[in-house]
Amino acid sequence: MTGLIHSTESFGTVDGPGIRLGIFFQGCPMRCLYCHNPDTWETGGGTEMTVPELLALYDRNRAFYRGGGITATGGEPMMQLPFLTALFTAAHQSGIHTCLDTSGICFQPEHPEKAAALLAVTDLVMLDIKHIDDSRHRELTGHSNENILAFADFISAQGVPLWIRQVIVPGWTDDPAEQFRLGERISRLKTLCGLDVLPYHDFGRKKYEALHLPYPLADTAPVSPETAAAARDQIMRGLRAGLRTHSL
Numbered sequence: 327m328t329g330l331i332h333s334t335e336s337f338g339t340v341d342g343p344g345i346r347l348g349i350f351f352q353g354c355p356m357r358c359l360y361c362h363n364p365d366t367w368e369t370g371g372g373t374e375m376t377v378p379e380l381l382a383l384y385d386r387n388r389a390f391y392r393g394g395g396i397t398a399t400g401g402e403p404m405m406q407l408p409f410l411t412a413l414f415t416a417a418h419q420s421g422i423h424t425c426l427d428t429s430g431i432c433f434q435p436e437h438p439e440k441a442a443a444l445l446a447v448t449d450l451v452m453l454d455i456k457h458i459d460d461s462r463h464r465e466l467t468g469h470s471n472e473n474i475l476a477f478a479d480f481i482s483a484q485g486v487p488l489w490i491r492q493v494i495v496p497g498w499t500d501d502p503a504e505q506f507r508l509g510e511r512i513s514r515l516k517t518l519c520g521l522d523v524l525p526y527h528d529f530g531r532k533k534y535e536a537l538h539l540p541y542p543l544a545d546t547a548p549v550s551p552e553t554a555a556a557a558r559d560q561i562m563r564g565l566r567a568g569l570r571t572h573s574l
């Protein structure tokens with residue numbers, strides 16, 4: 327079995343704990359307006375790689391990955407679910423910490439056993455909630471957030487540690503009321519153990535130019551770390567309010 331891999335990063339430090347081998351899967355069905363990896367979208371590209379080939383990359387630098395592990399990212403890793411499950415299964419057998427960085431869009435509630443098999447060998451999920459409002463989510467990504475929120479609930483029900491991530495984009499996710507609502511919604515997730523709130527940046531602009539694609543947020547200014555920190559505080563307020571409601 328082979329997977330289509332866009333690229334790998336030997337010393338990743340932002341997608342999960344510790345120093346990690348980042349594996350960027352090729353292909354993504356979403357079209358987030360702020361995506362900085364449009365070169366991972368197409369399903370036909372990438373390099374065919376096997377599980378042993380990827381684990382050999384890990385073994386080459388194994389000494390550096392203490393406290394880290396492997397992160398599957400992309401693109402959307404769950405588009406290649408059988409290969410991803412095989413990779414994480416083999417990684418687990420070798421004692422490697424596995425982290426899944428996903429949009430959750432490929433979750434199939436009608437086939438929960440497939441996601442359950444993956445989560446059985448996943449130590450941490452980093453799940454992006456692009457927008458808490460469904461209609462705004464459709465405008466921002468081209469897809470409903472229904473599946474994504476269902477996947478968040480499923481991950482929690484499976485007992486797998488979960489980080490939620492949101493990017494603060496001016497005019498999209500900078501409304502304090504929506505941030506509060508996001509916090510309330512994720513307060514239901516019993517395995518929630520992290521919240522990453524990231525400022526929008528336009529580092530991907532050059533990739534769009536290289537692909538001859540228009541840059542969708544050409545008029546949108548990057549966000550400061552302070553603005554992202556204030557948004558995180560607001561999400562946390564919603565989360566605490568949600569937790570108080572559940573405890574009544």
Ligand code: SF4
Pocket residue numbers: 354355356357358360361362363364366400401402429
């Ligand atoms: S889910 Fe990720 S890779 Fe896919 S379009 Fe959105 S930001 Fe880009």
